[in-house]
Amino acid sequence: MNILLLGYGKMGQLIGEIAESRGHQIAGKITIDNRDELDLLSSDQVDVAIEFSQPEAAVENFEWCLEKGIPVVSGTTGWLSEKPRIEQLTREKNGSFFYASNFSIGVNVFFKVNQFLAKLMNETSGYQATIEEIHHTAKKDAPSGTAITLAEGIIQNHQAYEKWHLTEESSENEQSLAITSKRIDPAPGTHIIRYHSEIDDIEITHTAHSRQGFALGAVLVAEWLKDRKGVYSMDDFLSF
Numbered sequence: 001m002n003i004l005l006l007g008y009g010k011m012g013q014l015i016g017e018i019a020e021s022r023g024h025q026i027a028g029k030i031t032i033d034n035r036d037e038l039d040l041l042s043s044d045q046v047d048v049a050i051e052f053s054q055p056e057a058a059v060e061n062f063e064w065c066l067e068k069g070i071p072v073v074s075g076t077t078g079w080l081s082e083k084p085r086i087e088q089l090t091r092e093k094n095g096s097f098f099y100a101s102n103f104s105i106g107v108n109v110f111f112k113v114n115q116f117l118a119k120l121m122n123e124t125s126g127y128q129a130t131i132e133e134i135h136h137t138a139k140k141d142a143p144s145g146t147a148i149t150l151a152e153g154i155i156q157n158h159q160a161y162e163k164w165h166l167t168e169e170s171s172e173n174e175q176s177l178a179i180t181s182k183r184i185d186p187a188p189g190t191h192i193i194r195y196h197s198e199i200d201d202i203e204i205t206h207t208a209h210s211r212q213g214f215a216l217g218a219v220l221v222a223e224w225l226k227d228r229k230g231v232y233s234m235d236d237f238l239s240f
């Protein structure tokens with residue numbers, strides 16, 4: 001498969017290595033400095049694009065792929081207010097678009113455990129839920145995309161919560177779930193769900209030891225997406 005890498009930073013470089021080790025070719029490595037190379041690429045040189053750039057670049061990258069008819073897999077976080085419009089554009093263009101806040105299989109297991117725990121805690125009084133995420137200091141967005149997915153998993157399964165907020169933006173709403181974002185090097189990504197009561201705490205934690213799981217997941221999804229049309233997520237890709 002010919003893979004275009006839109007964004008060639010920490011994630012793009014690792015994805016390139018894993019893709020080549022699985023027998024794929026890299027059709028281009030696009031950073032902020034060589035975007036004009038996109039003008040020279042035609043859609044028949046690219047089977048799929050993998051997009052890990054930055055929030056301010058992601059939407060423009062999706063539009064470019066959808067105009068060219070190139071399936072796009074994206075892990076960039078921090079652009080979600082535009083997601084409904086990009087999904088609509090995908091349908092209008094009969095294109096292929098796959099977004100996940102986290103491509104690691106372990107985190108996707110953790111998402112399911114979080115939903116199950118929220119259902120149990122919904123039947124239990126006296127506990128206050130909070131989320132904490134810890135990432136490296138180069139991360140631009142807060143909270144992490146993964147923390148937002150975790151918050152949504154709690155909100156959908158626990159009646160006490162209807163929205164989330166960052167702890168530094170204090171909230172008057174008792175039904176708002178507090179997310180604390182910490183930036184500490186070299187953390188690749190840690191997420192903690194905590195239910196606190198007077199009597200005890202219940203905690204579940206996912207700790208990424210490297211970026212390997214995110215990058216491998218993105219390549220596996222690109223192999224899966226190549227010949228599909230539509231808007232997809234990890235729930236479509238995974239069998240659990």
Ligand SMILES: NC(=O)C1=CN([C@@H]2O[C@H](COP(=O)(O)OP(=O)(O)OC[C@H]3O[C@@H](n4cnc5c(N)ncnc54)[C@H](OP(=O)(O)O)[C@@H]3O)[C@@H](O)[C@H]2O)C=CC1
Nearest residue numbers: 007008009010011031032053057075076077101102103214
């Ligand atoms: N979903 C998931 O599983 C994961 C998601 N992420 C997300 O992926 C994104 C990238 O992370 P990471 O690789 O660590 O970030 P980096 O900052 O290391 O890399 C970002 C890359 O995007 C490039 N870029 C920035 N602006 C543009 C632009 N306008 N056009 C094209 N390229 C651009 C940068 O170019 P330059 O080098 O010139 O600055 C750089 O190559 C983040 O949003 C992060 O949150 C990260 C890990 C896992």
Ligand SMILES: O=C(O)C1=N[C@H](C(=O)O)C[C@H](O)C1
Nearest residue numbers: 077101139144145146188189
């Ligand atoms: O920026 C990162 O590094 C990460 N970003 C994703 C997120 O915002 O959830 C996924 C992972 O936690 C690493």
